[in-house]
Amino acid sequence: MTLPSLEFWSLHLCACLATGALAWGAGLGLHRALRLSHASRAYWLGVWTLAALPTAAALALRWLGPETPSWPITPSLPLPMLSDGGAWPGMTGATPPVATAATTALRDWLEPLLAALYLSGAIVAALRWCSGLRAVRRIVAASRPFDGTPGGTLNDTSVAVECRRLAEAGIEVRSIDDATSPFAVRLPRPTILVPAALSAQMSDEQLRMVLRHEAAHLARRDPQRAAGMRLVQVLLWFDPFLRLIAQRVQIAAELRCDAAAIADRADRRRSYAQAYLQTLRLSAGVPLPASAAAFSRKDPGHHRLRIAHMIEGDRRRRVPPALRWVLAATALVAGAAIASVQIAATPATTAPAATISPTSAAAKAVAKPAPGPAVAAASVEIDFSSPMRKPKISGHFGEIGPPRSNPHRGLDFTAARGTPVHAPAAGVVVAATERYDNAPNYGTVVVLDHGGGWQSLYAHLDAYDVQVGQQVVSGERIGRVGTTGKVTGPHVHVEMLHNGQRVDPEPLLR
Numbered sequence: 001m002t003l004p005s006l007e008f009w010s011l012h013l014c015a016c017l018a019t020g021a022l023a024w025g026a027g028l029g030l031h032r033a034l035r036l037s038h039a040s041r042a043y044w045l046g047v048w049t050l051a052a053l054p055t056a057a058a059l060a061l062r063w064l065g066p067e068t069p070s071w072p073i074t075p076s077l078p079l080p081m082l083s084d085g086g087a088w089p090g091m092t093g094a095t096p097p098v099a100t101a102a103t104t105a106l107r108d109w110l111e112p113l114l115a116a117l118y119l120s121g122a123i124v125a126a127l128r129w130c131s132g133l134r135a136v137r138r139i140v141a142a143s144r145p146f147d148g149t150p151g152g153t154l155n156d157t158s159v160a161v162e163c164r165r166l167a168e169a170g171i172e173v174r175s176i177d178d179a180t181s182p183f184a185v186r187l188p189r190p191t192i193l194v195p196a197a198l199s200a201q202m203s204d205e206q207l208r209m210v211l212r213h214e215a216a217h218l219a220r221r222d223p224q225r226a227a228g229m230r231l232v233q234v235l236l237w238f239d240p241f242l243r244l245i246a247q248r249v250q251i252a253a254e255l256r257c258d259a260a261a262i263a264d265r266a267d268r269r270r271s272y273a274q275a276y277l278q279t280l281r282l283s284a285g286v287p288l289p290a291s292a293a294a295f296s297r298k299d300p301g302h303h304r305l306r307i308a309h310m311i312e313g314d315r316r317r318r319v320p321p322a323l324r325w326v327l328a329a330t331a332l333v334a335g336a337a338i339a340s341v342q343i344a345a346t347p348a349t350t351a352p353a354a355t356i357s358p359t360s361a362a363a364k365a366v367a368k369p370a371p372g373p374a375v376a377a378a379s380v381e382i383d384f385s386s387p388m389r390k391p392k393i394s395g396h397f398g399e400i401g402p403p404r405s406n407p408h409r410g411l412d413f414t415a416a417r418g419t420p421v422h423a424p425a426a427g428v429v430v431a432a433t434e435r436y437d438n439a440p441n442y443g444t445v446v447v448l449d450h451g452g453g454w455q456s457l458y459a460h461l462d463a464y465d466v467q468v469g470q471q472v473v474s475g476e477r478i479g480r481v482g483t484t485g486k487v488t489g490p491h492v493h494v495e496m497l498h499n500g501q502r503v504d505p506e507p508l509l510r
Contacts, residue, residue: 009114013238020241023051027245034323037316038305039259041252043327045225048245050331052232118238125237129230140185143174143193157204162211166192171218173211175199181279184214186223198282206275209261209268216260222253251302255309262310273310382450384424384508385474387458387494388413394491397504410457410495411505417490419481421458423472424509425450431457432464434484442493443485446478456505459493460485 027047030036036043146163163173171190182194192214199207217223229246236242262268280303319327395412431447439445442459446466449455462482466472483490496505 009118013118016236016239017241019054020051020239020245023047024241024245027248035316037255037314037318038309039252039255039314040319041249041256042324043319044245044248044252046327046331048229048242048249050334051239051245052236052242054336121237122234125234129234136183136185139176139178139180139193140174140188140191143176143191146173146175146194146199159204159207159211162208166211166215169215171215179282181283182210182214184217184223186218186221190218192218195282198279201278201282202275203271205268206271206278209272210275210279212263213257213261216257217253220253220256222257225253226250247302251305254306255314258306258310259314269311269313273307276307276310382425382452382454383474384450385422386413386509387421387424387456387478387492388415388419389422390415391509393506395493397506409502410459410493411509412491412493413481414489414491415481417462417481417483419490420477421446421461421479421481421492423448423474423476423478424456425454425474427451427456427472429466429468429470429472429478430455432466432468441486443487444479444482448472448478453499455497457493457495457497459495460487460491462490 024047027044027050031040031043166173171192173192173194175196176193177196179197180195182192182198184190184192192211194207194210198210202210229249233239233242233246258272262272392414393411394414395408395410397408397411399408425448427448427450429446430449431445434444436442436445436459439459444459444461444464446458446461446464447455448458458479460482461479461484464479466476466478472478479492481490481492494505494509496503496508
């Protein structure tokens, strides 16, 4: 796998930030405009999914380079034959850009630097997550069976009844000495951990509501959901909008579990709010593992929101079923559009530099085809080789069928983006451009003239490493596999022409 190019960073990572900002802004605006409940977890989870998954899918497809065929391309490709006047049909008036040494050096320096910065951030985020998981594991390992209070006064209280009910459901309640807030874990088995100091301060009714709150988290699979979201956020650590949306998802989850603990009993509201305040006082100033924290204690607005919901109830509207379907369909269409645009987008390749004028030495070199042995119509005397070191053919000459509606005019070699493409034989570069006339779907193109009426064309390149008029030898690198033009995945499209007529490249490029 090659390093991601500058186009990868500029297109996809910027698109990730833009998508996150759009999802956060639109989600927050719609939430306020419709006065939706803060406990609408599905709503915020949909916003988070819209912000994260389309971009994550596009990033994975670009980086991993799946073997996918190209879309049907323009059949009217101008034949790259040298005319008597030195012009190339289909290239009239074109002055293809040429990559300079300075541009190449800049790319060679920036690409590994950006890759190192991204990997460093992802590693730091992963280490912080693992550190939190280890802290939780340590707390679980040091826990003991729950007995109500340090004095062991569980007996036949309502808490004992609740513990037996949870045990029947496969949930264990354990006591810990750490001064943290109560929390639930799913692995190695569903467990609710309650600080001994907290259980000693709470009434029987308050402790039972705390247990019901944590049991609701397990029933709703919140630990698994939080772990999955955290994994994606490790990979997309540079996107602050994902963290903001994820925080809204967690707040909604806490509010729903608060409601489950209170169970619409008005006489329990203030008692439960007092238990929550006791939890905050107990854990104040104590580092809480990130994997167990609902949200940061540095956000007093979130605590005020929870207490208001506990005492007053939820006065905002829930998402109606009809609106839920509309929002889900809109998110699905928007997500598919975002991913499709990123996958199908044509990234810029090498930056334009000096151009070749018709009177330059390079242009004069182009006007005369490179000398080569005469080739009979029925025989090939030029020794061609494969342009790929490890050739893997994904599309054959003359094929018809999905996704092509016309006969395929060349041979497709699939490879990871950035894989070198080599000259199959000695020749002269007659085209090296990002804008091949009359064939925009070809993307970045290099055309070689091998003499004897033979020419070869290479399309969808990520970048080219040659310039017009340059003499190349067999095996010299001329470009890199890319996704420019109209494609569904990284590959190079190769065409062979003899005296202006396309021929099947497969018997020649062995």
